[in-house]
Amino acid sequence: MKARQFGCFNSGSLHRVFIVSVTFAVCAALALLPGAGLVHSAASLPSIKIGAAGPYSGDLSKIGLDGLNAIKMAVEEANAAGGVRGRKIEIVEADDAGDSSKAILVAEKLAMDRAVLGVVGPMNSSTVEAALPTYQRAGLAIISQSATKPSLTEAGYKVMHRICPRDDAQGPASAKFIVEVLKAKNVYIIDDKTAYGQGLSDEVEAALKAAGVKPVRSQITLEDRDFSPILTRVRAAKPDLLYLGLANPAQAASIIKQAAGLGISVRFMGGDGLKEKDQLIAGSAGLAEGMYVTTIGRDITEVPEAAEFIRKFEGKFGAMSVFSGQTYEATNILIDAMRRASADPSKLTRALVLEALGKTAGYKGILGFPISFDSKGDVIGAGIYVYQVKGDDFVLVR
Amino acid sequence: MDLFLMQIPQQIVNGVTLGSVYALLALGYSMVYGVLKMLNFAHGSVFMVGAFAGWGVLSLLAPGSVLAINPALALLAMVAAGTAATALLGATIERLAYRPLRGGSRMAPLISALGVSIILENAAMLLTSGRAKTYQTELIFPQTWAVHVAGATISATRIAMLASSMAIMIILDMVVSRTRFGRAMRATSQDAEAAEYIGIRTAAVIAGTFTIGSALAGVAGVMVGLYYTQIDFMIGFSAGLKAFTAAVLGGIGNFRGAAAGGLLLGLAESIGVLVAPPVYKDAIVFAVLIITLILRPSGLLGKQMRARA
Numbered sequence: 001m002k003a004r005q006f007g008c009f010n011s012g013s014l015h016r017v018f019i020v021s022v023t024f025a026v027c028a029a030l031a032l033l034p035g036a037g038l039v040h041s042a043a044s045l046p047s048i049k050i051g052a053a054g055p056y057s058g059d060l061s062k063i064g065l066d067g068l069n070a071i072k073m074a075v076e077e078a079n080a081a082g083g084v085r086g087r088k089i090e091i092v093e094a095d096d097a098g099d100s101s102k103a104i105l106v107a108e109k110l111a112m113d114r115a116v117l118g119v120v121g122p123m124n125s126s127t128v129e130a131a132l133p134t135y136q137r138a139g140l141a142i143i144s145q146s147a148t149k150p151s152l153t154e155a156g157y158k159v160m161h162r163i164c165p166r167d168d169a170q171g172p173a174s175a176k177f178i179v180e181v182l183k184a185k186n187v188y189i190i191d192d193k194t195a196y197g198q199g200l201s202d203e204v205e206a207a208l209k210a211a212g213v214k215p216v217r218s219q220i221t222l223e224d225r226d227f228s229p230i231l232t233r234v235r236a237a238k239p240d241l242l243y244l245g246l247a248n249p250a251q252a253a254s255i256i257k258q259a260a261g262l263g264i265s266v267r268f269m270g271g272d273g274l275k276e277k278d279q280l281i282a283g284s285a286g287l288a289e290g291m292y293v294t295t296i297g298r299d300i301t302e303v304p305e306a307a308e309f310i311r312k313f314e315g316k317f318g319a320m321s322v323f324s325g326q327t328y329e330a331t332n333i334l335i336d337a338m339r340r341a342s343a344d345p346s347k348l349t350r351a352l353v354l355e356a357l358g359k360t361a362g363y364k365g366i367l368g369f370p371i372s373f374d375s376k377g378d379v380i381g382a383g384i385y386v387y388q389v390k391g392d393d394f395v396l397v398r
Numbered sequence: 399m400d401l402f403l404m405q406i407p408q409q410i411v412n413g414v415t416l417g418s419v420y421a422l423l424a425l426g427y428s429m430v431y432g433v434l435k436m437l438n439f440a441h442g443s444v445f446m447v448g449a450f451a452g453w454g455v456l457s458l459l460a461p462g463s464v465l466a467i468n469p470a471l472a473l474l475a476m477v478a479a480g481t482a483a484t485a486l487l488g489a490t491i492e493r494l495a496y497r498p499l500r501g502g503s504r505m506a507p508l509i510s511a512l513g514v515s516i517i518l519e520n521a522a523m524l525l526t527s528g529r530a531k532t533y534q535t536e537l538i539f540p541q542t543w544a545v546h547v548a549g550a551t552i553s554a555t556r557i558a559m560l561a562s563s564m565a566i567m568i569i570l571d572m573v574v575s576r577t578r579f580g581r582a583m584r585a586t587s588q589d590a591e592a593a594e595y596i597g598i599r600t601a602a603v604i605a606g607t608f609t610i611g612s613a614l615a616g617v618a619g620v621m622v623g624l625y626y627t628q629i630d631f632m633i634g635f636s637a638g639l640k641a642f643t644a645a646v647l648g649g650i651g652n653f654r655g656a657a658a659g660g661l662l663l664g665l666a667e668s669i670g671v672l673v674a675p676p677v678y679k680d681a682i683v684f685a686v687l688i689i690t691l692i693l694r695p696s697g698l699l700g701k702q703m704r705a706r707a
Contacts, residue, residue, distance in 0.1 A: 057520070059632055061528030193677060219677035223636050225626050228412040229671035229679060236405045250530030250628060257627040260541055262408070263551045283532050283628065285463075 045346050047088040050075065050334060051110040051119035051140070053131070055098035059222045060248060062279065064123060066321030067145065068093065071120055073313060074331035084338045085345035092116055096127045098194075098222070098247075103127035104134055111138030117353045118143070118334045123323065124247065125149035125195035128160070135159045141354040143334050145326040146273070148296075149199040153376040161357055161377040163330050163367070164296045165384065167196075170271060171203020173384040174243075174294050177398065178204075178269065179211045181386075182292075184241035187215040188234050188266075190255070191245035192222055200271045201245030215243070222248060227258045235264050242266045249276040249322065253283035260287050272296050276322040281392055291389045292397070297382045299394060300325040303368035329365045336363060402672060407550035409668040415556045415625065417664020418563035422618040423641030424648065424656035425570065426611035432587040432651040433600075433607045436504070439511040440491060442638020443518035444484050444612045448619025449629045450522065451483035452476040453531050460537050469538045473558075480616035488612020492605055515634070522631035530630040533623040559621045566617060567657050570610075574653060583607055587651065636680075643687050649700020658698055662686070 052071045055064035075089050083089050092113060094106035103122055110116045111134055119135065119142040122128045128147040135142050136157045144152075144162040148170065153160055178184050187208060191201035201217070208215050216237050218230055234242060242259075244252045252274050259266070268291040274280055275293045300306040309328055313320055334357065341356035342348045358377070362370040372380045387394040423445060430438040455476045459466050467475075495514050499506040535555060543554035574580040585593040586603045594600050622637065623629045640663060648659025663683055670682030690698065 057523060057528075059630075061523060062530070065528055219675060221677060221680075223632070225622075225628075225633055225636070226412075226416055226667075228416070229409060229668040230676040232405050232408045232412060232668075233671065233676065235408070236402075250630065253532070254530070254626060254628040257535075261551075261553050261555070261627070263544070279530060283530060285532060285534060285536065285627075 045087050046115060047090040048084050048338065048348065049090045049092050049113060049116040050331070051092050051094050051116050051121070051142075053094040053096055053103070053106055053110070053119055053121035053127070053142075054123040055127070056093065056095035058097035058099065060098040060124070062250070063248075063273075063276075063321055063323055064095075064098070066317065066324050067121070067123060067327040069317045070313065070324045070327040071331045073309075073316070074328050074335065078332070078335045084335065084348065085343075087345045087348075089335065089338075090115075094119075094121075096122055096124075096131075098124050098127060100126050100130035103131040107131035107134035107138075111135065111140055116140065117338060117348060117350050118357065120327065120331045120334055121145065123147065123327075125152060125199055128152055129195055132157045132160060139350045139354060141334070141337075141350065141357045143330045143357065145330040146323045147196070148272070149195050150203075153378045158358075158377075159354060161360075161373055163326060163333065163371055163379045163382075164272070165379060165382040167200045167203045167271075169382075170294055170296065170384050171200055172207040173386075174204050174269065174271070175207030175211060175213075177292070177294070177386050178208065178241060178243070179213055181398065182241060182267065182269075184239075184267070185213060186237070186239045187213055187241045187243060188237055188239035189215045189217045189243045189245060190230065190234075191217070191219055192247055192251065193219050194222065194247045196247045196271075196273060197245040201243070204243055204245065220251075222251070224251070225254065227255050228262065231255070231259050231262050231264060234259070234266075235262055239266055242268050244268060244270040244274065246270065247273050249274045249279040250283055253280050253288065256284045256287045256291070267292070269293070273322060275299075275387060275394060277392065277394070278319045278321070281389055281394075288389045289391075293387050293389075293394065295385050295387055296326075298368045298385060299387065299396070300366055300368065302396070303366060305364070305368070306366035309366050325366055329367050329371070332365055333357070333360055333363055333371065336360070404549055405672055406669075407548040409672055410665065411550045411552055411556065413665035413668035414661065415559055415664070416667060417661035418560050419618050419622055419625070419637075419660070420640050420644045420663050421657040421660025422563050422566065422614050422621075423637060424644035424660045425567070425653060426614045427641050427645040428648070428650055428653055428656035429583075429607050429611040431645065432653075433583060433590070433604050434496075434507075436496070436507045437511070437642065438608075438611075439508065439638065439642075440495075440514040440518065441611070441615055441641060442634035442636075443515040443522075444487055444491070444634070445615040445619045445622075445637055445641075446522060446629070446631060446634030447487055447518060448480040448484040448616030449623040449633060450526075450531070450619075451616065452480040452620035452623050453533055453629060455479040456534060456537070457531075460534060463534060463537070465537045473538050476620050477617060480620040481613040482616075484616030484619065485609045485613040488608045488615075489605055491612075492608040496608075497601070497604075515638070519631055519634065526631055528631070530628050533627050533629060535624045535627050538624065555624050559625060562617070563621070566614065570614075571653065579603070579606060640683065643683060647687055647690055647697055649697030652697070652699045655697055655699030662698070 096103035123146045125147040148167045150166040150168045191197040272295045337357035341352040361372040369381045386398040388397045495510045539554040545552045582598045582603045586600045644659035644663045645656045648655030666686045
């Protein structure tokens with residue numbers, strides 16, 4: 001036994017060495033054949049890399065990791081279908097922990113890797129905002145699935161694309177619903193100081209004021225777990241609607257439960273970030289019943305084209321998270337752009353991918369509406385819908 | 399103005415409840431600092447593990463949201479699981495991460511503590527895939543069980559938290575002042591070398607202190623789970639920071655000081671919200687700390703250091 005282990009010159013291994021070297025030599029010769037009329041065989045080209053930027057650790061890691069799973073699924077499927085004209089796609093995970101300074105660091109990392117030709121994410125408005133200059137300098141196209149802050153596409157960054165409508169579409173629609181349908185007179189708004197939560201709340205507040213309702217505002221932070229002090233303030237203000245401009249559905253559930261503990265009974269409403277069954281409905285033990293959330297586009301469970309995705313995703317990773325579908329779609333749009341960018345896969349560059357991504361028009365995926373980008377990188381064609389928590393699900397009300 | 403006055407009783411109740419948790423955590427910090435002169439930055443993560451242990455027991459006992467046994471027994475089982483898990487964890491951490499470094503640089507155990515805390519947090523993140531876990535508090539203390547005093551709602555959870563943390567603190571005070579172990583602990587904290595000379599097994603005392611301190615964090619973890627109604631792998635970070643602040647505020651190494659510091663901190667946090675926007679509540683906490691330290695550099699009840707010649 002021992003002798004065999006150390007005897008590396010026995011006939012078996014010599015034989016193997018021979019075969020390997022011959023194979024190598026033949027391959028090398030084939031690759032070097034000058035002007036043999038063969039285009040590079042695509043399989044010999046290096047993989048294309050896609051950056052996956054998002055919060056994979058920290059307070060928002062639940063949403064982030066479910067997004068990452070969706071990216072993995074999209075890339076696996078694309079690779080099974082031949083990748084990008086024969087080139088395989090690899091994912092480079094870039095964890096920003098939902099933190100702006102880390103978002104810049106991981107953007108630098110992605111920018112330096114020349115094989116990275118496009119990025120899905122970052123997910124948060126704050127992280128996109130921080131990292132945009134870096135991506136712009138690198139000419140690296142990004143497609144965010146969930147960053148809704150309006151100014152992101154107003155600063156002239158050519159690399160910026162998003163498939164979610166902006167807060168200045170969602171905010172006014174929410175305010176309109178609050179005033180016209182719910183007829184709330186006394187509104188209290190809590191936001192979480194994130195670019196998303198605060199930005200959306202700003203839009204809701206402005207639209208409410210324009211409609212003659214003066215809301216009261218307070219802020220919490222993502223790190224807060226104890227909401228008794230702020231809820232005591234809410235209770236004293238006796239609002240008939242509490243609007244939660246929060247990025248973390250688990251935090252919203254916690255606020256709803258703690259409010260019940262203080263004897264507060266009020267209607268709740270929130271933005272698209274809160275529409276999550278697992279964390280909001282199950283997490284609040286039924287207390288979120290009747291809560292309203294706005295969404296970007298229809299719930300994908302109602303979109304026939306998405307049924308296949310949902311079945312596969314849930315079979316593999318468990319219950320879908322709020323942005324799983326949007327992340328899957330964003331990844332597919334980026335891959336689609338890469339396939340369109342150049343007929344010769346060996347000549348694919350960041351600039352070509354960026355150009356092709358901007359030209360995305362009428363992409364039909366799983367979100368239930370054809371996706372196109374306007375000149376600023378904003379999505380065209382998405383609508384805002386209002387859902388309500390009924391039992392253990394969200395029901396479309398408007 | 400009326401709106402302002404109306405909130406005062408409730409904010410005091412909020413503050414005292416939260417303060418009692420901070421006090422329990424600060425005690426653990428202070429005890430370890432007392433015997434080892436080291437800041438156990440992993441304390442917050444141990445607290446988080448305690449909260450998860452309690453959650454695990456509650457979900458085991460209540461499959462499908464129906465409690466299989468008497469709520470009081472369930473509560474007892476949760477606390478037992480929380481303390482057992484953290485006591486064991488505390489003892490293990492001490493043995494593996496701190497004892498080998500004893501006698502080395504003063505910074506070494508501090509860094510080791512930070513490392514342990516990062517390991518625990520990330521392990522918890524992986525095990526829960528980052529999801530927040532819901533404490534079904536209502537199975538043990540129904541929402542309707544509440545007392546209304548002067549406009550303040552005092553839920554049964556809060557009463558239970560306050561009562562048990564008071565009881566624990568009184569027992570601990572007696573252990574420290576009356577028992578042999580307490581005396582050995584005090585001796586080790588005053589002068590470990592001299593304590594060794596007179597026959598105290600300081601290594602055992604230190605291990606015991608770690609175990610007790612961590613068990614306190616376990617109780618606090620279960621309490622916080624029931625109170626916040628939700629836990630996640632990050633709860634240890636800010637709780638640990640607050641407990642550290644409370645311990646310093648009270649005079650680190652001083653047990654009664656830690657309890658007082660915890661209560662004061664909880665009150666500062668909730669009363670502060672009355673006068674300033676809620677988002678500044680942590681700023682208020684640290685302002686209280688800074689002011690206290692300027693006026694009394696060794697904390698509220700800490701011994702005033704004599705200048706050494």
